[in-house]
Amino acid sequence: MPKRAYHNYWVYIITNKPKGVLYIGVTGGLDDRMERHIEGKEKSFSAKYKLKKLVYYEEFQFIEDAIRREKQLKNWHRxxxxNLIESINPNWDNLWKPLGVDPETSSG
Structure with a gap:
């Protein structure tokens, strides 16, 4: 199987409300990961605090870069x-739009 020239990885921050509990994660599939967070069926930190709102993300080509950035952000002061979230998302809007859903016609 040929190696893909490009793959997407994301570092993301989810919350339950503006300036609420923050969770920083890294994934190779943002849509799948957000669906698991929203379902909240796993016994995890994000399920415990009902963290379902994507408020920040960064995209990377290489997993090593994404992991490095995730660790960096986790070590930052709250x-x-x-400030990072509000620099691109001052209203703490939910940035996640499910695949195949038109954000203009969907509620949420």
């Missing part, structure tokens, strides 16, 4: 994380 205020720095909030």
């Amino acid at each position: 205020e720095w994380k909030i």
Whole structure:
């Protein structure tokens, strides 16, 4: 099987409300991962605090870069994380749009 020239990895931050509990993760499939967070069936930190709102993400080609960035963000002070989110998402809008759903016609 040929190696793909490009793959997407994401570092993301989810929350339950503006300036609420923050969770930082890394994934190779943002849509699948967000669906698992929203379902909340796993016994996990994100399920415990009902973290279902994607408020920040960054895309990477290489998993090593994504993991490095995830670790960096996890070591940041909470205020720095909030400032990062608000620099691109000042209203703390949910940035996740499910595949195949038109955001103009869907509610949520």
